[in-house]
Amino acid sequence: MATHKALWKVPMFKFFFTPKGVRGLATFQHACSPKVCIVGGGPAGFYTAQHLVKTRPDVEVDIYERLPVPFGLVRFGVAPDHPEVKNVMNTFTQTAQHARCSFHGNVRVGKDVTVQELQESYHAVVLSYGAEGNRNMGVPGEDLDGVYSAKDFVGWYNGLPRNRHLRPDLSCETAVVLGQGNVALDVARILLSPVDILKKTDITQPALDAVSKSSVRRVLIVGRRGPLQVACTIKELREMVNLPGTRPEMVVSEFDGIAEKLKALPRPRKRLTELLLKAAVETPGEKELERLKSDKQAWGFRFFRSPVEVLPSADHTRVAGIRLAVNRLVGEGEGARAEATGEVEDMECGLVVSSIGYKSLAIDPVVPFDSRKDVIPNTMGRVQNAAGLYCSGWVKRGPTGVIATTMNDSFDTARTLLHDMDKGILDISTAKPGSQGVAALLHKRGVKPVSFSDWEKIDIEETRRGEARGKPREKLLDVGEMLQVAWA
Incomplete structure (x- = not known):
């Protein structure tokens, strides 16, 4: 009995509870859980993350975004007089607040951290950074x-x-x-x-x-x-x-x-x-x-x-x-x-x-890129000739379609990734440090990420400024001011 008690106190096991009860058992307190990194905090990134965390009860997802604020083209591309389209941000917020999903803003992949370094910390990297070029x-x-x-x-x-x-x-x-x-x-x-x-x-x-x-x-x-x-x-x-x-x-x-x-x-x-x-x-x-x-x-x-x-x-x-x-x-x-x-x-x-x-741009020399079509060459979201790399959204298929198109496309990539996990095509047997490994690199380089709770401070401030003008929000336009509010 004493032996059993001692084992119970060691934090090596975690049960996953769902509305249907216990779904499974993960060992080593997340150390061996599949860790997935998503590059890009727009619709493609959030939809990919949503499907991953909803479908597999042990996967952990980190979303990295170059700006301090999330939501990409929903925030910066949807016309101001189309507020109903922006309601999807509520769904993205639920995903970001999920226990197995984390948002890391103010991190420039390809500059602050390389794709190769992400691959060393995660079992899979999904590139969903959209089309930044003209x-x-x-x-x-x-x-x-x-x-x-x-x-x-x-x-x-x-x-x-x-x-x-x-x-x-x-x-x-x-x-x-x-x-x-x-x-x-x-x-x-x-x-x-x-x-x-x-x-x-x-x-x-x-x-x-x-x-x-x-x-x-x-x-x-x-x-x-x-x-x-x-x-x-x-x-x-x-x-x-x-x-x-x-x-x-x-x-x-x-x-x-x-x-x-x-x-x-x-x-x-x-x-x-x-x-x-x-x-x-x-x-x-x-x-x-x-x-x-x-x-x-x-x-x-x-x-x-x-x-x-x-x-x-x-x-x-x-x-x-x-x-x-x-x-x-x-x-x-x-x-x-x-x-x-x-x-x-x-x-x-x-x-x-x-x-x-619009057109997508190459993000990192290690990532294959078709400069004629301005997309990452892929098969059903799997980046060609690059094990463990995936892509979704515009960088996968080109800058076409509406948000619903991106949702379906991103779900397809997530399904491909999960299939590869289940079939052993993607090796998830070795423990990976995930965000802890990346956080150590960013700290050394003087880069401080913005968490989702930090973003919520920006959100509150923008809403406050908007109310003063009779608007739903008044966006902060300067990254420095965003960071000041986030870390206040």
Whole structure:
């Protein structure tokens, strides 16, 4: 009996309790439990962590994020006037507060700690760091003042620290957005939205001040293909159509023959095209016509156009217009491609926002990277030729889809990882130090991580500042200030 008592006091065993009772037994007080590290605290990272901790009762997960704040594109990419999309942060918070999940902000993987060092401390490393780079237009004049990538412009009004010094000049009448996806429509909508709507959102105060003084009254949304290939969703298009104080301004001839093709379209594309046709070519009723006449702002799609050159002002310092190649389509439907006709068209504008896509960047020399596709080469989330390395989200498949797409993709990677654990493809028999090993390295290098409870102090402060302005939150824009609040 004494022997049994002595064994019971040694902290070598841990039972895992669930609503169904005892699920299993782990030895050596977590020493031999599978330890997984996730690089990136955005949707892909949190969804991967969520599936891991929910599915396997002994796995421990650490999420490393370069910024002091979590949630990635949900915080910095979702438009301020889409608060319902940001509700997913509640789910991510539950994951971060799970007993077997920890958040470590303010840690730059590839700089503060290498991927190889993470592999030495964890049984598996999942790369979920998204797409931080911009795709260039590759045309003369894109470096002129007044030309911005959509990623930077969105980062500016959403409070991404690296974009806080952006000072877009909104003194022009016409802005051109290149690209016709949801992000392009977000930019157009923010430029034209009534200030009374925006001031009730979490748009940053500098952006709100700039938009309130804006002279932009017309936004043209340019795409290289036609109405049947437009990349936005019907929800985003409907928001543009219903935006107070604005009217659609289309080129009717660009819709020739589209109505005849409606019957053959898949339902989602058909509904989107019907709404687009209604906005472009239908004659409005008398009441609607009166409203449209009083609207002082306009927006519109311009199809079959590709940028050739950004035209400079007389002093060659800033944008004064954009030269567009006129295209024709080769092929049909989603697979149709644009081909230049040789014609060009000049469009006067004082602001150009390029929304032609994000791209992932290589994070560490030890990680394989396809610089042509800008993704980590992988098979079902397993990084090719790199045992113990996995990936999820945009760095896995490219910067496409909505948050639900990322959720499903991340769950797939988590399932692959768990399968590899179960089948012995991933060796979890040897004890790994996990976050303790990484913490020792970071301490030596003078790097202090931000825990999730530290982030909650930032959250409280941002909410307090927002309430003072009648907003849901006022984001801190400077990393130094974030850290000061976190560690207060």
